[in-house]
Structure formats: C-alpha cells, structure tokens
Amino acid sequence: MKIGKINYSELSTAQQLSVKYFTVAMVLFLAQLVFGLIAAWQFLAPDFLFGVLDFNVNRMVHINAMVVWMLYGFIGAIFWLVEDESGVPLVGVWIANATFYVLTVAVTIVVLVYLFVQSGPGDAWTLWLINEGREYIEAPRWADIGIVICMVAFFYNVAGTFVAGRWSGISGVLVLDLVALAGLYLAGMFYTTNLPMDQYWWWWVIHLWVEATWEVLVGCIMAWGLIKTLGARRRIVTTWLYVEVALMFGSGILGLGHHYFWIGTPEYWLGIGGFFSALEPVPLVAMVVHAVYDAGRHHFRSSNHPALAWLIAHAFGNFIGAGVFGFMQTLPQINLYTHGTQWSSSHGHLAFFGAYTTIIVAFIYLTIQRLRGDVWMSSDIQGGWRWKWSLALLHVGMVGMSMALLIAGYEQSFVERAMGGSTWQAYFEGQTQPWFIQAMWWRMVFGVIMTAGLVLLLVDFVKIGAGDTRPIQAVAASDAVEDAAQPAGAVAKAAGGG
Amino acid sequence: MSESGIRTEWWASENFWRKCAIFVTGFMALVLVLLTFHTLTVIEAGSEAGRVPAYAVINHRIGYVMDDDKRRMVPVIGPVAPLFGEELTEAEAMALVDHGKLTVQARNCMNCHTILGNGAYYAPDLTKAWLDPGWGNEDARELLMTMFLKDPPTNARTYGTGRRMPNQELTDDEVRAVIAYLKWMSAIDTNGFPSGFKPLPQGSLTPPAAAAPQSRAGASRALGTSPPLAQPRRPSTKSPPPLTSAAATGLSMRGAS
Numbered sequence: 001m002k003i004g005k006i007n008y009s010e011l012s013t014a015q016q017l018s019v020k021y022f023t024v025a026m027v028l029f030l031a032q033l034v035f036g037l038i039a040a041w042q043f044l045a046p047d048f049l050f051g052v053l054d055f056n057v058n059r060m061v062h063i064n065a066m067v068v069w070m071l072y073g074f075i076g077a078i079f080w081l082v083e084d085e086s087g088v089p090l091v092g093v094w095i096a097n098a099t100f101y102v103l104t105v106a107v108t109i110v111v112l113v114y115l116f117v118q119s120g121p122g123d124a125w126t127l128w129l130i131n132e133g134r135e136y137i138e139a140p141r142w143a144d145i146g147i148v149i150c151m152v153a154f155f156y157n158v159a160g161t162f163v164a165g166r167w168s169g170i171s172g173v174l175v176l177d178l179v180a181l182a183g184l185y186l187a188g189m190f191y192t193t194n195l196p197m198d199q200y201w202w203w204w205v206i207h208l209w210v211e212a213t214w215e216v217l218v219g220c221i222m223a224w225g226l227i228k229t230l231g232a233r234r235r236i237v238t239t240w241l242y243v244e245v246a247l248m249f250g251s252g253i254l255g256l257g258h259h260y261f262w263i264g265t266p267e268y269w270l271g272i273g274g275f276f277s278a279l280e281p282v283p284l285v286a287m288v289v290h291a292v293y294d295a296g297r298h299h300f301r302s303s304n305h306p307a308l309a310w311l312i313a314h315a316f317g318n319f320i321g322a323g324v325f326g327f328m329q330t331l332p333q334i335n336l337y338t339h340g341t342q343w344s345s346s347h348g349h350l351a352f353f354g355a356y357t358t359i360i361v362a363f364i365y366l367t368i369q370r371l372r373g374d375v376w377m378s379s380d381i382q383g384g385w386r387w388k389w390s391l392a393l394l395h396v397g398m399v400g401m402s403m404a405l406l407i408a409g410y411e412q413s414f415v416e417r418a419m420g421g422s423t424w425q426a427y428f429e430g431q432t433q434p435w436f437i438q439a440m441w442w443r444m445v446f447g448v449i450m451t452a453g454l455v456l457l458l459v460d461f462v463k464i465g466a467g468d469t470r471p472i473q474a475v476a477a478s479d480a481v482e483d484a485a486q487p488a489g490a491v492a493k494a495a496g497g498g
Numbered sequence: 499m500s501e502s503g504i505r506t507e508w509w510a511s512e513n514f515w516r517k518c519a520i521f522v523t524g525f526m527a528l529v530l531v532l533l534t535f536h537t538l539t540v541i542e543a544g545s546e547a548g549r550v551p552a553y554a555v556i557n558h559r560i561g562y563v564m565d566d567d568k569r570r571m572v573p574v575i576g577p578v579a580p581l582f583g584e585e586l587t588e589a590e591a592m593a594l595v596d597h598g599k600l601t602v603q604a605r606n607c608m609n610c611h612t613i614l615g616n617g618a619y620y621a622p623d624l625t626k627a628w629l630d631p632g633w634g635n636e637d638a639r640e641l642l643m644t645m646f647l648k649d650p651p652t653n654a655r656t657y658g659t660g661r662r663m664p665n666q667e668l669t670d671d672e673v674r675a676v677i678a679y680l681k682w683m684s685a686i687d688t689n690g691f692p693s694g695f696k697p698l699p700q701g702s703l704t705p706p707a708a709a710a711p712q713s714r715a716g717a718s719r720a721l722g723t724s725p726p727l728a729q730p731r732r733p734s735t736k737s738p739p740p741l742t743s744a745a746a747t748g749l750s751m752r753g754a755s
Binding site for chain 2: 039042043045046050051054055056057059118119120121124126130132133134138169173191193194195196197198199200235238245246249250253256259260261262263265266267268269270272332337339340341342344412418420422423424425427431432
C-alpha cells in the first residue's frame, strides 16, 4: 500500500468489485442529472427536442438511471463490507466478476434501446424487448430475467461468504433483507389487463423496495459505516439496527396501503394505509438519534470526515425527505388532492437523495480512502474545500428543487384539484399559473446548481487523498467497554467481531 | 447481557430487539398477505364487489356522480351505449381493452401522464379521460378522441402551455383499443379520486325500465357481471365509422390552442 497513490491491484477482489460498481453508479448518476435537466427544461420550453427525445423518454431514463445506480451503489457497498464483516475472502470470485459485466452490458443495452427505439407496437413483444411502460420498472422482460439471475448470483456471493466466515447481527439482517429485496422484484414481472391488479403488484416492488427493504439495507450499511468511521460500539449499533428493523417493517409493510387509496382497491386501505404510513417517519427519527448519538459520543473524531459528513447527511436527509415530506401528504384526506401532483415529485426527489444518494456517497469516500492506501481523511484534508463545496452545492440544489416542486405541488393541488375539479382544462390552468411557472424556473436553476455539485464531487473522488502521505487517523473506540478487538491504528482493517 | 460489569436492562438488550424485529416483521408480512388475498378477489374485473367493472362495461354509458351516502364521487353504469356503435361480448371487450393497455404501456404513456394518479406530471391524468368535458359532448367524443390520438400535435389543446403530445403513430386498431381502455378505466371505483370532477354532458344514466333495475345506490353492484353486461345484443346496428373519415368531417377540437 502506497499512501496517496492508487492501490487498486492491492485491493481484494471484492473491494475491486466495489470500485467497479461505484464507478458505473457515478456514470449513471451523472446521466440521471443530465436527463433530469433536459426533462426540466422541457417544462419551460416544450418544443426542445420535441419528436426527438420526448419528455417521456427523458423522464424514463432519469428515473431508471436512478434506480439502477442506487442498486449499483448498494451492491458496491455490500461488496465493500462483506469480507470485513465475515472475516473471510469473497466466495465465488469468478461469478461475481462475470455478474458485474453481464449486468453492466444489459443495463447499457436497455438504455440504448430506451433512447433509440423508445417505444413499439401495442403487443407483448414490445414489453419483452423494448419497454414495459410501467414507471420505475420499465426495463423489458428479458432484462428483468437477467436482473433476477444476476441478483441470485450476487446473493450467492454474499450469503456464501458469510456462511464460509462468521455471522453477525448486521450480516444476518442484510442477508434476509436481500432475500426479500430480490423476491419482491418478481412481483413486477408479469402482465395483466386488469389495471388495479397491475398497480397493486407494481407497488409491491416500488414501495416495498424503497420504503422497506432499501431502508433496512441502508440501515445495515449505516451500522457498519458508523463502526468504521467512528469506532462505534458494535453491540449498541446492532441493537439499534434491530430497533430500526422492527419500526421500519412494522410501519412500512402495511404503509404500502397509502398507494392503495385511489387505484380501485377496497376502502379499508384508506385507514390501514393512512395509519401505518403516518408511522413511517418514526424509524427515521430513530436513525437520526442513533447517528447523532454515536457521532457525539465519539466527539465527531472520525477516520474519514467526508464519509461521516455524508452519513450524518443521510440521517437527516432520510428523516426530512422520506419522513417529513412523505408524512405531509400521506393521509388520504390530503392525498386525495395531492396524489399525482408535483407534491409527490418534491417528496420523491428529496427522499431518494436524502435516504440513498447520501449513504452511497459516504461509502464511496470510504472506498477511496482505502484505494489511496489508507490515506488521511480527517481534518485538514488537502483540497478539502472540494468535498465541502460539493456537499453544499448538492444539498442546496436538491433542497431548492424540492422546495420549488413543493410550491408547484401546492398550487396544483389548489388550482387543478380543489378548485378546478381535475379536468384537463383545470390541469392546464394549474400548469399556466405564474407560481407554477416560477417554480419550474427555480427547479431548473437549482438543478443546475446540483449538477455543478455532482461534477465537483466526481472531481473530488479523483483527487482527494492524492499525493497526501499522512496515514489514516486511528479512531480506537473511546468506550472502555468496546467489545470488538480492534488493533489500534488499523480501523479500516478491523474486522469487528460480534 | 452485560459487559465489563455494566448491566443492560432487558428492554434495551440486543436479544430482546432481535426477537421484536423478527416478530414484528413476520406479523406485518402475514397481515399483508392476508389482506392481499382479500383485495385480489375484490379487484377481479367484474367481481361481486363491483369496484373494478367487467370489460363489457364499455357497451354502456358511464357516469361519475356524487354518492349522497358515501359523500364522494362514484362511477355509475348507465344504459347501453356501445363504443363505436358496436356491442361486444365480455371476451371481445376484454381483448380490446387488453390491446389498449398493451398499447399504453408500449408507448410509455405513463412517463408523461398519470394513470389512476400514478406516473409523470407533464400531461393530464387519464383516470377520467373518457369523461373529460374537453370532448364537448358524448356525440362528438369518439370522433374527437380518435382524431386527437391519430394526430396529437396537430390537434393538441395546450391551453397556453405549448406542451404537445408527440405523434405516437397509433394504428387504427390501437386507437380504438386505447379509447376502449380509457372508457373501461373511467368505470373503476377509485374511492372518489379525482374529487370534484365534472364530467362532460351525457344522456340519462338511468337505464330504461325494461333493463336491470338500477338506482344510483345500486349502481356499484351493477358494475359486476350483471345481465346487461353479459348479454350484448348482436348484431350491431352499424359498423364503426372508418377512422380516416374523422378528419373529413371538419369537426374541430373545442378550445384548440
């Protein structure tokens, strides 16, 4: 390991896979923003690329790039922690490498078909080969099957490694969660004429991923991250993880009902969905308390400042974006007017960013630290303005966009829904209100700010730690009762037994 | 439960919360599965519950009215008013609606429009598109919808936004199928979403006395496979007009941009 230099060849295969997955994730993140900007501009200039790259294509690439890059980010993070957490080398290295290339080639083909073929005749072939036309899971059926095969292979790598090594609370939750996450995808892989039936199962994938299994997954990643960056006590972290799982699944599974208010499903979902989804912020509060407690307990002395900053951003972003912004419109009495307006879009933007972008970025900083030979990443990082400014620009951009969309959503709910009775004319009256148009302009401005933040972040990923010769700061646990036998000064290597 | 002499209360212990996590997750998953079994029977097309209509509902006039008991809007199935003048059997209607749904998915409509409120927010919701007052009246509706779907950019009503629907190059069959799908969709009981919607003017929603007795309160039951839906009268009085004749009629879209 040469401090300050790229040590890719000295990483383990699992860690090299993390680097690969994170790299593709960041390319897709950039693509997400580019297509988001095009779609945002089309709100202001509808003739822009009309008939060439229409709004539906840009918007589809925008949200699909997001889903895929976040899955890549999660896979990268899991490969990063699996050997450390299990104490043994990755099982099935050949399969893991092949899976990465197969998945990446498949994703590339899907995106190229989205962009250049776009749509097809109204028959089953289109659904199999081009696009399924179901928001978020548009990927054609052949790609669905490929994704499932890749996920099975990935599951074999992860679960097999834990079986070969040792189990912990974190890895137990992680593996069970992966079973649920992969299994739920199957619910989105069929066609039916019956629209309510279609949307019923469609939400099993979307909601039970985003508001249940993904949240638990990042809970696991967060738990491991806090042990690594702060030297937090494993027993406390694990207990918190169980608390979060109980609260998350306790509220999130039946919280699914808030998607069953208006799609033809029975009326009892109004009560069940309203009640349980209103509880969904509770575990997110617990996560904030947990992260802030741990950070404070260790006096914010961490081995990786950017990673810790993004972990804290995750805790707050998850609570505000997913929790508060979701709660605002989750009761059916208000959702009747906000459902399907920019209000949802505001929540969606802030929630995905706050809950998932943040924690993946945190993990990429951990990866880079190791890649640079366990370089110093605590106070006084060389060129430290970059990570701080990119963090600030990304947050200002995202919060600005969410607020602009929220205002547009308020306006739409009042003018189109409450006053206009949701006719098409009322829709367009809402869309032409000055407040709506101003909000679209502000969304565009903040979108550009966010994109600038991402470019700076990517530059920082390349440059941070380069040429620095100081070794990583030790963060030996400040608790006398620390139960993991961590060799002082080698936190990044510490296995942390349970 | 204790480390280095520090005692952990049972309610704060790792073991207790692990059991809690397992129990809560299992219980909630079980409840969801049980509710799912029930919901799936309810939302079967044409089921007794009457929330999701049989596909042959497209043979009937469909309304959307305030239910005085529920204090929310409900779809109402009126007398026979076949789509494009042609009554279909349940199987034929299902095939047509199916083709429409496939077309809507294949053309990626959901990434501009919302369907039952889900999708993107660049274009209007399609839940009650069949009943939208923008079509003027029920006599002009089928023709105007056909014209619009055949050439959306030319017939776009953008109400000053400048947003036009791109030409999806729909075939005549796809146009008919999409319209059938939208008509069927408008008869789904969505718990009053959208609220306060004012449908276009239509004829009476009360069937002739000879037909199945239906009051507004009983309408929701009529959504099922009740006799009027299951026994279409054949043959149809006239064949559907060729789509190409639509433009020749010179009918213009109300409120064209």
